[in-house]
Amino acid sequence: MGNKQTIFTQAQLDAYQDCTFFTRKEILRLFDRYRDLAPQLVPLDYTDKPAVTLPYELIGSMPELKDNPFRQRIAEVFSENGDGNMTLDDFLDMFSVLSEMAPRDLKAYYAFKIYDFNNDDYICKSDLEKTVNKLTRNELTPEEVNLVCDKVIYEADVDNDGKLSLEDFQHMIIRAPDFLSTFHIRI
């Protein structure tokens, strides 16, 4: 319980504990993971809030993310500018939402943003096609992809506008209880 660390001020740690689902120890451990990606870029002293951003290539090479087909979208969604380069804040945010303590609605919101490739607040057919191709490693023919996307929209689109809004997506999530355990990265 002693204040042996000099990386953050106590106020910063309190703020992190209030804004994420992590405890003090986990935040420090995550900081170590972040720093391990690029020790020469990340300073050991965050008390003066340095503006350090790690490029996407380093984030995407983490063992937890490097084989995930959606790693680029995950990094883009959680990064500040949407380009995949993450500060420590973005990094903590990302793993907080993907941890097991995050509630279902929060996860559904971010999952929706991840699958929304063109960032128009709707999952339209082209977004679904990209998702299917990433999930099956491009092994399906274009006709099969088309059929699958049509079926998904037919089943999940409640307000009948031909694309999935956030509410449609959340409605679908409620009927998929596995979502809470699969949309989860253990770190």
Place this chain on the structure above:
Amino acid sequence: IFHGFYAEEKLVGNLASMSTSERIKAIQKMPENMKKKREIRNKVLKEITEKSRPGRTHFFHCTQCLQGPALLFRRFGNSLAEYFHLLQLWHRTLKIIGAEFGTSVLSYFIFLKWLLTFNLFSFLINFSFITIPQFLAAEPNNVSFTGLELFTGAGYFQQTVLYYGFYTNATISKIKNGPSYNMQLAYIFTVGIYFAICFLILLISMAKSFCRNFINPQTYSGNASRLLCTWDFNITNEKAVKLKQKNLSTQIKEDLMEVNREVLHLSVTERLARIVIHLVSWAASLGTAVAACAGVYFLSTNNAELFVKGHENDLESQAATLVLPIVTSLLNTFIPFFYSWLGHLERFQTPGYQIYVTITRNIILKISIVGILCYYWLNVVAASQSQCWETLVGQDIYRLVLVNFIFCLLGSFFGEFLRRIIGTTVRVSWGPPEFDIGRNVLELIYAQTLTWIGILFSPLLPGIQMIAFSIVFYVKKVSLMMNCQPPRKVWRTAQMTTSFMFLLFFPSFLGVLSVVAVTVWRLKPSEECGPFRGLSSMYAAVSNWIKILEDYTASKWVVWIYYNLITSELFFFILSALVLIITYLYWQIVEGRKTMARLLRKQIIN
């Protein structure tokens, strides 16, 4: 989501008026990035300190000095939670298993860990409240120790704290006229309170899991959620990811083909033939279960004769006591293969249905074997005139637990290791085996049922089971990594986990409670050994204690509660009527909400 300055002001005002923990939860749940959340948090904190500043300086000092300790208290609570987190065993192992095999296989190991905590808790309270006082009043053990005791549980172990028979019925006190410890009450209350706590924990976990994972079967359709909601982000192994992607594309192709295939219209004779096949296989499976029970009963009555004859120290007859557990475990291992083969013979509509039917048959088999053993113990052993029937039952259970553990390890060896060798060298078409989650979970539930039954007769049995479960964890993990491949079909993990908890609660735990209730209330404890010797039933210890309490005026309320609430039938009648009324009201509310949801959905579409 946050448009405009006004909305933010309102949000800050709302957050400032909440209590601290609610506020923290609300901030954590906000779907904003960290910078925004920190801004809002700082604004809220500023507003809180501003609200308490104007005017009353006394009040200001008070809230300031309340905030300081409140913050310290929260930090203390956080660090306590961290140290509790350190006790989370096997975090890294679970991460690796989830990474390579996915969430469904991981659920087996999490279930195993959960059962381990039950046993740990039972062992700790039994050891502290029953065994340690017994050490102070122990009699010397004159029997010699031979190695066979580890398997049979008899011999040297009979005169140790392992079994009920060794415990004294006296009131232990080291100092004359000092504080005394009533072993009878301690025994019955420790076991009773443990079961009550287990009941609450199981009920609450099951209810929470059911609430979170319940799917309305009418509106569930697989495709959309399979695509968007079931990609397992846990899997971080490159080979496993590629395999999962391949499986998903195969499944999608199969589904698309099924849609194009026409629905089979079966003629009347074909349908009749199917029904007859189903009936015959159900008859066969129930028949095998009944035959297995009869065999077990016959063997156990044989066992009883061995003990009544009194050749307890004969090596041969001691080894012969192992026959019953070995035969039981053999039946439990090989009959499920017969059931799987039956399941393949009958052609079910969907493979999921086949799995459910096979699991149901396995449960019926295991529960009936445990049932027949309990019947034998409670009706034959307890009524026989042998010296210390509770210790005999405890020994039987010890042997069953031990042999079950050995068979579990052997099953892992043959079922996974040898099967992999065969699948990769001799018959390559089979491939490496998949981890059979259903069979393994049923084995765990069976082992836990035996342990729970044995707590009354052998208080330290949970400790032994704890060690057994830990070894099983490591063996299964090593076997999984070395021999198995990730599962091909997507298991509905959440539903399966709920069903496992339900199976643990309903046939297993409630069955154990009824066995324990019959033992405590109806059976006469043996005359010469154990804490309840000489009483008419184990429960008589409690009623005698209440009679003693009647003489003290300070504890009249305890006596009143006992006579008017716990032993009065009217109280329980009123309680049951209340529970039924409340259940009926909640059911009507749920029906009303369902109708409402249907109407609202129609409105959205139009």
